Amino acid sequence: MRVDHAGECGASQYAGQMxxxxxxxxxxxxxxxxxxxxNRLRLTVLLPLWNIAGFALDxxxxxxxxxxxxxxxxxHYNSQIKALMKRDPEKYTQLLQMIKEFRDEEMEHHDIGLEHDAEST
Ligand SMILES: [Fe+2]
Ligand SMILES: [Fe+2]
Structure with missing residues (x-):
């Protein structure tokens, strides 16, 4: 969850996106x-790094x-889905649903990026 949060933190700071x-x-x-x-989880120690990466990407x-x-x-989401499925799919139904939804959206972002890249070359 902390890595998910850090990744999304970098992504949401990344102003190059549509x-x-x-x-x-x-x-x-x-x-x-x-x-x-x-869950009172502490932010990942990687967070400052992701933030810098978000700006650097611009x-x-x-x-x-x-x-x-x-x-x-x-x-990352795919391996998390696999891990949660292995552990307890019943217990993590809601979380799995959310991560799958986010994973699909990230894949969509990837495809939009590909199309955009193809257009510009
Ligand atoms: Fe995202
Ligand atoms: Fe994304």
């Missing part, structure tokens, strides 16, 4: 903010970075 994608990132982030607060090719970020976040 408006509708950014709205989804803000939704993802606020969801993890809630979960962390409800100065690189925005779409190339979007592709890389969306891909690694999707992969």
């Amino acid at each position: 408006a509708d994608m950014w709205d989804q990132e803000k939704k993802h982030l606020s969801k993890f903010n809630e979960i962390l607060a409800e 100065f690189e090719g925005p779409m190339a970075c979007t592709l890389a970020v969306e891909e690694s976040i999707s992969e």
Whole structure:
């Protein structure tokens, strides 16, 4: 959850994204903010790093970075889904549903990035 939160924190700071994608990132982030607060989880020690990365990405090719970020976040969500399924799918039904939804949206961001990249080349 802490890594999810950190990733979404970086994504939502990343101003190179298109408006509708950014709205989804803000939704993802606020969801993890809630979960962390409800469970009294401390923010990840990686958080400052992600924040810096979010800003740094603005100065690189925005779409190339979007592709890389969306891909690694999707992969992270996928391994989290597998882990939760293995542990207790009944107990984590709601969480699984949320992470799957976010994973699908990240994959959508990735595809939008690909299309955009193809158009510009
Ligand atoms: Fe996201
Ligand atoms: Fe995304």
